[in-house]
Amino acid sequence: MSETEDKSKAEEKSERIWDKIGRPFPKWKRQILERTRPHKTLHYWVNKAFEELLAIRIIRFIVQLSAFLVLFYAGIVFVLGYDPLIGTVLGGIGWLIPIFGYIPLPFDMPQGSAQGTGIGYFDMIQFMGQQGIFPYIAVGVILVVPILVGRSFCGWICPFGFVQDLFALTPIRKRYPSKKWDERLKxxxxxxxxxxxxxxxxxxxxxFLGAIGVINPVLAENFRAAVTTPFATAFWATINPSGVFFVILPYLYLNGVVSPILTAWNPPFIAWGFPMYIRLGFLIVILLMALFMMRPYCRYICPTGALMGLVGQFSFLTVSRSATECLGPTCDSPRCKQACPVGIDVMAKPFGPIHDSECILCLDCVAKCGHDSVKVEYG
Amino acid sequence: MNRRAIAIAILCIGLAALAFGISIGQHEIVRSWLQVFSDAYAPFFPQPIPP
Structure with missing residues (x-):
């Protein structure tokens, strides 16, 4: 080997920054870490785009949009009674009907929503539970899905989560309450x-007691009707902003007014009046909050996600903080924490799989970490 | 208790609940419930022309 080659290799080596396990950082990543001339290098932008945007965030956006459109199209198929795409694209959507049509879905899917005709498991639990029927399938869904894939349906599929993500795209600086208040609000x-x-x-x-004759069945039914009449067919559906966004607003658009066309919903729920203003006001507040913070509804309000999180903290699918690669408190760009839409302080977690009931597995922390120290783990 | 053991226990209970629910036909309640809403939307869409 010539002396010149030796010299050039030594120079190249000296330019590299080595991490703890002896692997050199690539040049584009070193530029991120050192913040040196990042805007002047095409290489930097190409890699950044691929690594940070194309790799996860754009894929997630595409998945969210696709799910939204498929759910919308499934709704049209149900309403029409036939599938316009049969024999064309993917043989139509009929093969999806057993999923949407018979199984409660593991995300906030308001009943009767225009973008689809599936129903979320939480509405199903309420709807069947208050009639004295134990909702085996809905309970099965809430026990099986979060164990297998955590709350990833919240991050990747949920239509209202997608709407909040769209609102968050506005170039407004995101603000969050202090950690103490954040925990309280959660x-x-x-x-x-x-x-x-x-x-x-x-x-x-x-x-149930009425049905088996322990108490007067008429009395039991009257009591149930009296309690549920001021509400929709499910308690939370009364005010759920997702329901207002995907159910009431489309009806307003289609019919001009919110009218009793949807006979399954009790009249006080769909009539104009003070309760309706409350519901619309709540939706507007949530959407305005979505301009100023990531996923406000998922963070503080959504009971569907809360129940999934309680089970999902035992999930096999997690993001994991690497003990060998994470710099911890010495990290010069803790972007994992800044990127998290539900406010998890990744660097404050112990090394290894992060079991947090708030984590929606959006993988933004994985994409944003400049040290490749946050990774996806299964098992 | 081991976290993984809890996860497997929850998974087994969930699968059992799913299987039992389907075996007693609860999925038909979901389907019939959804039909109410699709019927409500039907007037706003063109209906298929009979062949």
């Missing part, structure tokens, strides 16, 4: 969850 969704489940269990017990 507990709201668990309070909502347990209040709703308590009401459902209470009403379900009355109805």
């Amino acid at each position: 507990s709201i969704k668990y309070v909502i969850l347990f209040v709703v489940l308590f009401l459902v269990a209470w009403l379900g017990t009355w109805t």
